[in-house]
Amino acid sequence: ALLGPNGAGKTTLVLHLNGILSGGAGTVTVAGLPVDKRNMAEIRRRVGIVFQDPDDQLFMPTVREDVAFGPAAAGLKGAELEARVDRALGLVGMAAFKDRPPHHLSFGQRRRVAVATVLAMEPEILVLDEPSSNLDPASRRELADILRSLDVTVLMVTHDLPYALELCPRALILSDGVIAADGPTGGLLSDEALMRAHRLELPFGFDPRSVTSGT
Incomplete structure (x- = not known):
């Protein structure tokens, strides 16, 4: 810490x-x-x-698209991209919400999705601000x-x-x-x-x- x-x-x-x-x-x-x-x-x-405010990281129409954004930009496609998204959402307990618009989620749920967007990139170090x-x-x-x-x-x-x-x-x-x-x-x-x-x-x-x- x-x-x-x-x-x-x-x-x-x-x-x-x-x-x-x-x-x-x-x-x-x-x-x-x-x-x-x-x-x-x-x-x-x-x-x-x-980041401290999940709304600084969530900007796509659906949770799935937000979590997929980074891996897709890194070149992942198709089944590999979907598997990466599903795994990240599963790690934060948000798999059932992947087709929801982020702004329909509670603040705590949005924070978990923000964590998933980072986990989808499979980092070695996860830094969390507040x-x-x-x-x-x-x-x-x-x-x-x-x-x-x-x-x-x-x-x-x-x-x-x-x-x-x-x-x-x-x-x-x-x-x-x-x-x-x-x-x-x-x-x-x-x-x-x-x-x-x-x-x-x-x-x-x-x-x-x-x-x-x-x-």
Whole structure:
């Protein structure tokens, strides 16, 4: 999990991971590859980003067309494309909705479809920006179960500290664009001085020592 107060640079870092933004100085490396024009296609195959607002990613008339858009642009056709779409929707529990217009779905369902659009590209790293925001408790739980089931590396940017603790065994705290702490999520969240120094607060009464961190 990537944690930190507003303005720490979390979203800026995420947008560098697959070249949406490019740095003015220094380098960004993903899986040993510098994020530059030469490697951009491979980087974007490996790193998929799910934005905070699913409506930023859903723009086609049907769920199926949204999920198919990326693989089709990459050259998949016919039965192979349909299989990729069906698999991605199955992973997020939305296969029964593939012929629906996205705007007819609930917010939580649209977020799951947005995840499917990225999974359809079969990334090695799945990056999620505030995945639990604006979700009701049931949708929050459903998404957590989906994320646990995926066989990919997950990087979650979130202010939802209990969600980070539940799903992510490791966390980094970013402050003013610099990594201020890196360690087991439970340990960081239990360090009251560290939390205060970086303007992070747990919900009232929540004890991170009472939760087994994600694996």
